[in-house]
Amino acid sequence: VRERTPAGRGPRTLGSIPEYRGLLSWISSVDHKQIGLMYLATGLVFFLAAATLAMMMRTQLIRPENHWLPPHTYNEIFTMHGTTMIFLVAMPILIGFAMYLVPLMIGARDMAFPRLNALGYWLFFFSGLMLFFSFFARSSPAAGWFAYAPLTEKTWSPSQGMDYWALALLANGAGTVMAGVNLIVTIVKLRVPGMSIRRAPLFIWMVLINGILIVLALPALNAALVMLLADRQLHALFFEPRGGASALLWQNYFWFFGHPEVYILVLPAFGIISEVIPVFARKIIYGYAFLAASTVAIGFLSFAVWIHHMFATGLGFPVYYVFAAASMLIAVPTGVKIFNWIATMWGGSLHFTTSMLFATAFLIQFTVGGLSGVAFAAVPFDWQVTDSYFVVAHLHYVLFGGTMFAIFAGFYYWFPKMTGRRLSERLGRLHFWLAVVGFNTTFFGMHILGLLGMPRRVFTYLPLPHYAELNLISTLGAYVLFISILIFFVNMVVSLRRGEPAGDNPWYAWTLEWATASPPAPDNFERVPPVRSRRPLWDLEHPDDPDWRRELEAAGRQT
Amino acid sequence: VNLPSVLSPESPQAQAVLSLFWLILAIAGFIFLTVTGLVITNIVRFRRREPIAGHPRQFVGDVRLEIIWTVVPLLIVTGLFLVAIHAMRTIQPPVQGRQPDLEVTAHQWWWEGHYPASGVVTANEFHLPIQQTLLLRFRSGDVIHDWWVPQLGRKIDIFPNRFTHLWMKIEKAGTYLGTCDEFCGSEHAWMRIRVVAESPADHEAWLARQKQPAAPPATAEAGQGAGIFLSHTCVSCHTVAGMSTGTVGPNLTHVGSRQTLAAGALENNARNAARWVQDAQSIKPDCHMPSMWLSDEEAQQVAAYLEGLK
Numbered sequence: 001v002r003e004r005t006p007a008g009r010g011p012r013t014l015g016s017i018p019e020y021r022g023l024l025s026w027i028s029s030v031d032h033k034q035i036g037l038m039y040l041a042t043g044l045v046f047f048l049a050a051a052t053l054a055m056m057m058r059t060q061l062i063r064p065e066n067h068w069l070p071p072h073t074y075n076e077i078f079t080m081h082g083t084t085m086i087f088l089v090a091m092p093i094l095i096g097f098a099m100y101l102v103p104l105m106i107g108a109r110d111m112a113f114p115r116l117n118a119l120g121y122w123l124f125f126f127s128g129l130m131l132f133f134s135f136f137a138r139s140s141p142a143a144g145w146f147a148y149a150p151l152t153e154k155t156w157s158p159s160q161g162m163d164y165w166a167l168a169l170l171a172n173g174a175g176t177v178m179a180g181v182n183l184i185v186t187i188v189k190l191r192v193p194g195m196s197i198r199r200a201p202l203f204i205w206m207v208l209i210n211g212i213l214i215v216l217a218l219p220a221l222n223a224a225l226v227m228l229l230a231d232r233q234l235h236a237l238f239f240e241p242r243g244g245a246s247a248l249l250w251q252n253y254f255w256f257f258g259h260p261e262v263y264i265l266v267l268p269a270f271g272i273i274s275e276v277i278p279v280f281a282r283k284i285i286y287g288y289a290f291l292a293a294s295t296v297a298i299g300f301l302s303f304a305v306w307i308h309h310m311f312a313t314g315l316g317f318p319v320y321y322v323f324a325a326a327s328m329l330i331a332v333p334t335g336v337k338i339f340n341w342i343a344t345m346w347g348g349s350l351h352f353t354t355s356m357l358f359a360t361a362f363l364i365q366f367t368v369g370g371l372s373g374v375a376f377a378a379v380p381f382d383w384q385v386t387d388s389y390f391v392v393a394h395l396h397y398v399l400f401g402g403t404m405f406a407i408f409a410g411f412y413y414w415f416p417k418m419t420g421r422r423l424s425e426r427l428g429r430l431h432f433w434l435a436v437v438g439f440n441t442t443f444f445g446m447h448i449l450g451l452l453g454m455p456r457r458v459f460t461y462l463p464l465p466h467y468a469e470l471n472l473i474s475t476l477g478a479y480v481l482f483i484s485i486l487i488f489f490v491n492m493v494v495s496l497r498r499g500e501p502a503g504d505n506p507w508y509a510w511t512l513e514w515a516t517a518s519p520p521a522p523d524n525f526e527r528v529p530p531v532r533s534r535r536p537l538w539d540l541e542h543p544d545d546p547d548w549r550r551e552l553e554a555a556g557r558q559t
Numbered sequence: 560v561n562l563p564s565v566l567s568p569e570s571p572q573a574q575a576v577l578s579l580f581w582l583i584l585a586i587a588g589f590i591f592l593t594v595t596g597l598v599i600t601n602i603v604r605f606r607r608r609e610p611i612a613g614h615p616r617q618f619v620g621d622v623r624l625e626i627i628w629t630v631v632p633l634l635i636v637t638g639l640f641l642v643a644i645h646a647m648r649t650i651q652p653p654v655q656g657r658q659p660d661l662e663v664t665a666h667q668w669w670w671e672g673h674y675p676a677s678g679v680v681t682a683n684e685f686h687l688p689i690q691q692t693l694l695l696r697f698r699s700g701d702v703i704h705d706w707w708v709p710q711l712g713r714k715i716d717i718f719p720n721r722f723t724h725l726w727m728k729i730e731k732a733g734t735y736l737g738t739c740d741e742f743c744g745s746e747h748a749w750m751r752i753r754v755v756a757e758s759p760a761d762h763e764a765w766l767a768r769q770k771q772p773a774a775p776p777a778t779a780e781a782g783q784g785a786g787i788f789l790s791h792t793c794v795s796c797h798t799v800a801g802m803s804t805g806t807v808g809p810n811l812t813h814v815g816s817r818q819t820l821a822a823g824a825l826e827n828n829a830r831n832a833a834r835w836v837q838d839a840q841s842i843k844p845d846c847h848m849p850s851m852w853l854s855d856e857e858a859q860q861v862a863a864y865l866e867g868l869k
Contacts, residue, residue, distance in 0.1 A: 023629040070844055071745045089634045144742050150719065151702040151744060156667075247703055248718070281605070287620035290629075312705060313716045314723035317647065324643060328636035332629060338594060339628040340620075347617050352606065359816075360598060362768040367594045371587035374636065378583055378643035380650050383713035384565050384576045386704060387740045453563030453709040455740045458748035462823075464736075465562050 012517060013420040019522045022045035030114035031522055035121050038413075042121075043093035044489070046128055050084040051485050053077050058426035058442075058478040061471050064463035074459035076161070080131070083165065084143030084260070087172050087402060088128045090403055094268035095120075095179045097410055098207045100418065102183060104513035104520060105192040105201050107192030107528040112185040116178050123175030127168045134164035141165035141370050144457060146258060146309075147228075149250035151237030154232050163232060166225045171221040180214030183207055192512070194472050194531035198292075201511045201534065205292045206271030208555060210264055217260035224253035248313060263302040267295060268405035270337060273359050277341050279509045280356035282347030286534065286546065287340040294333030301330040311382040323526065334370055338363060353393060353507075354428030358409035361436050365401025369394055372447070376553040387457075388448025396443045404540025408435070415492075416506045420518045421499030427491040434484035441477025445470045447536035458546065510535035562737040563709045570727050572650045572712030579646045580752060585637060586813070650713055650780060655722050658697035665704035665717045665739065668746035669809055669822040679769040682809030683822045684753045688762040692728045697790075702744065708737030708754050716741055729756040734818070745845035752825025768869075772801045773812045777867050784864030787857055793836075797847075801869065808848060815868040827847075831861035 004301050014020055026034055056077050060069045069077070099117060101111055103315055109115045134140040139159035143152045172198045185335075187208045191200065200208075228234035228250070237243035239250045278285045285291065305317070307323035342362060350356070370392040378380045385391065408431075416422045449470050454461055505514040515537055516525050533547035561567065568574040577680050663685070666673040672681045688694060697706055697717040706725070707714035715725045729735075735751030757765065776782040785802075788794065794803035800812040814820075821843050825831040837858040839848040853861065 048762045071748065072845055075745060075747075077740075142745075148703055148742070151742070154742060156702050220843070234573075241718070244720075247720060282614045284617045284619055286618070287625050290620070290625045312714055313718075314721075320647065321644065328640050329633075331636055332632045333588075335632045336625070336629055340625075342601065343599075343620075343624070345605065346600075347615055348605050349607040350601065350605045352602075360602070363598055364595055367591060371591060374639070375580075375583045375587065377636075378579055378639055379648040380576045380579055380643060380713065381583060383572075383650070383715075384580075384709065386714070387742075388707075419585055451565045453565065453736065453738070455707065455738050455747075457742040460748050462736075462751075474723070488715075503808075547617075552616060552618055 004403070011420055014418075014519055015078055015471075016420075017519065020431045021313070023524070028111075029064070029458050030118045032099050032103050032111045032114065032117060033342075033418075033520060033522075033524075035117050036096050036098075038121055039096025039099060039124070040418075041094050042125055042128065043089050043096060044492075046084050046088040046487070047093075048489065049132070049284075050089055051080050051482055053081040053084070055478060055482050056082065058323075058475040060459060061405070061461070061462060062475040063472065064468050065460050067460075069459060070482075071459045075144075075457070077228050077455060078148075078220060079141050079144050079165075080135075082149060083131065083141070083169070084128075085399070086145060087169060088124070088131070090399065090407070091176060093407055094210075094265065094403075095176070095183075095198050097272065097414070098183055098210070099179070099413065100450050101513055102186055102204065102207055102418075103190070103445055104516065104524060105204055105511055106187065106190060106195055107512050107523050107531065108186065108190040108526065111182050113182050116300040120175040120178035120182065124348075127172035127175065130171065131168035134161055137164070140165070141162070144328050146249075146254055147250075148254075149228065149231075150241055150247055152228060152232075152250075153240050155240075155242075156187075164228065166229050166232075170222055170225045170229075173218045173225070176214055177218050177222075180182040180190060180211040183211035184215065192528050193532055197451065199531060199534050202274035202288065202291055203268075203271035203464070203511075205295055206267045206274070207336045209295045210267045210271075213260045213264050213267070213299055213302060215472045217264065220253050221257035221261075224257070225251060227253075234235055247311070251313070252306070254281060255309040258309065259306040260302045262398070263298055265403050267513065268294070268299070269403045270361075272406045272413070273341060275511065276355050276359045276413050276511075277344050279413075280351045280353060280359070281345045283344055283352070284538075285340070285349040286343040287336075287348075287407060288534065290336055291340050294336045297333040298330060301326055301333070305330055308382065310379060311379050312386050312494070321443065323378050324377055328374065331370060331377070338370075353412065354423070354425055354432055355409045355412035357432045358405045358427070358435075361432070362402060362405040362409065365405060366398055369399075369402055371395030372397065385450050387455060388450035389454045389456055392456050393446035396439075396446075400443070400538050405435070405439075411488075411492075413507070414513075415495070416499075416502030417518045417520075418515055419496055419499070420502055422502050422506060423491050423494055423495045427487055431484050431487045431491060434480055438477050438479075438481030438484050442474050442481055443477075443479075445474050454470040505537070510538040512536060560734045560736060561710060563738070565709045565816055567594065568712075569710045569730045569733070569735065572725075572727055573710055575646045576713065579643065581594055582642060583639065585646075586639065597635045614713050647771060651726065654694065657694055658740065658787060659724070660691075660693040661687065661695045663695060663697045663706065663717075664699045664700050665706070665743075665750075666841070667744050668676050668739070668750040670750070671700075674766065676768060677766045679766055681769065681813070682817075683751070683819065684755060684817045685798060686757060686762060686765045687729060688759040689725075689729045689732055689756050691759065695725050695727065697723045697725075697750060703785050704739045704742035704743050704750070706737065706752065707740035710735050711737075714740050729754075730800050732756050732761075738823075746822075746843055749822055749824040749843055749846075751819070753818060753823070754813065755818075768816070769813055771813075773799045773868055775813075776864055778863060780860050781864040783857075784860035784862065787853065787861050788825075788864060791851060791853075792849075793851075806865045811865060811868060812869055814864045821848075827866075829859070829862045829866045832865050833858040835836045836861050837867075 139161045141161040227238035237245045241247045304326040308327045504516045539546040662673040699717045699719045703718040709782040712727045739750035778786045796805040796807035798810045839851040840850040
């Protein structure tokens, strides 16, 4: 395959593309690659902010009855940490990967709606500024990221913090819906001829289902935010029990959005893992059809599980039976994926680049988070440990040990494509090992703290037996994790300037994004290679053993 | 005082959850070891250190294997679901019109208890008899709270506009710690619960003492304190039976008999009581009790009075 990266004139980088020079070219851009990169960069800046907030929380909790942070400040910090990580870090970074990669992976020139794409990004950008402006206005939200009414009503939260929160998330949610619509239409309409949906890379499958989840789930949150604002500003009575409204109504709206949201944060991560593992195992993905179909199943089931966040609210048993059953069921398609990734590695030639290291740790850590999730589906166990530190452990195993580790794998994998330079593997390994040790030290002990009766969202705790040691260990682990994140940032900054030039296809990967220059020209492809199977570049390299023949044979065996 | 651990249950309700937990842990442990074992086997057997080149045999999947690892987990979760339902029914049978033995009202950031049979009112510390199946009923005075005493059974959310219930049968006498477990504002951390479980006879005796009117001040210092209590705004929020009828804050008729102050934030003694009435806001910032800014001497007198209210 001919290298498209021109030799002899210095390495190709973002700076060597004339169209990308100058700040104005970025601010005014409707190019999906620039917008994707801006999503990623903005998400990373907020990640550093949210991680700093987490360090403040862990420092406050380093010993029992610590007086460093006043209670209200601590509550503002954990609210901002959760809200930021969900809405300004994990979701935008995953959307950023999708915006950057979807047109490249399907052989398209851009997204279906480039201007809508830009609007979505800028709504996200300004929603983040508005949320963080609340710190400078000295009134940050302090009701937790799920903001249960009536605590969020003006009577109990009289400062403007909740207004900043609701307005910021409303702008953010509108932007996210735009991204979702754009991704769906792009994937459905703009695939290169030859790429039937059954030949689309699994990342595309995951992003497509994700887009559908976004479009169906986010409006529930947006509607609830409008009602909350109406309550606070216009004295409406949606969530104010003293006016006869139901305190449970908010929870239904919120978790109707909130549980699909968990899958919105996890499916694209599954997509990243489904691209990274085959390439570094040098094998075709195992059980493509099952991986795709299980994603569809997760998509459906994710709308039938929200009540499991409300098992302790004393609703009737029939409701619990239905939602407990669905919550148990959703573990099955998720487990299928884990086994398929393991089977993809089986018999392969495993190359443990930093990206593959993160993907491998993802498999184990996500399994821990998934298993504790099944435990919560067993209603009586939920009755004991929900809202305790056990939940904090569970959700971080899913969203940090899972999603964030997949995001790291994605950065090490696609950074060369995006910038023309590789990330340093030496710093990458240091980042990885400190992250694994730091993450597990921080969060594993929280399972035990929860079982020992420590509630979540407390600014301090009694010096009961084991509490001090377990919290100290957790805080020290958090510092190690923070150092690993700083190393990741150093790696990005250093590699952006001095990283090893990547070439078109440093990993010898097989999907279309690697069939163009790194970074790609503004119009993406000179010529899209023919697509006759799931791995067009494999077919080009191995005309004697093409995938399309293998797929035909497999289909023949089944019929 | 016991560690409020899910792992040391003292009621059949908490025991049922723990048994379920051990079952889940066994299943989860088995699956975790299987996954980790397979991943490690992969790493050991298939790791290559040479540069990326060449390729192993390509295979696209095996439908029989896929069906096995779809159906086996399906059977596991189905079984777990049935066991969980059985435990639910054991822990939370229907109320069916039975009157509660204790009515709890949750407030930002303290607990109010009312024993309907005897009319006794208490705060933050609930005396309950052992070896009796008790029904507790909950309601919130403001935002959503949650009752959680891990050794005695499940937790339950508490709402301003609807009642929730839970059952408990305490096996052994002792003091059990609990806490509010739904974030409810600034001082959520200091909304602790104490359940003092005692024999039915001891419990009757306790109820009898709690029904007594407030003890008159026994010393001159306590007498001074009673005067300050009456002449300041204390009375607009607190009840001391026979002296005042405020209901915004905890009933203080027998405050001296309790183990803690400020919903578990302070040990109950004269020194802490004096600090508390003097400057509650520095001890428990944002709580609904104002700092009274008494002189040290006045604060000690009030403390002497309150500590005498056994």
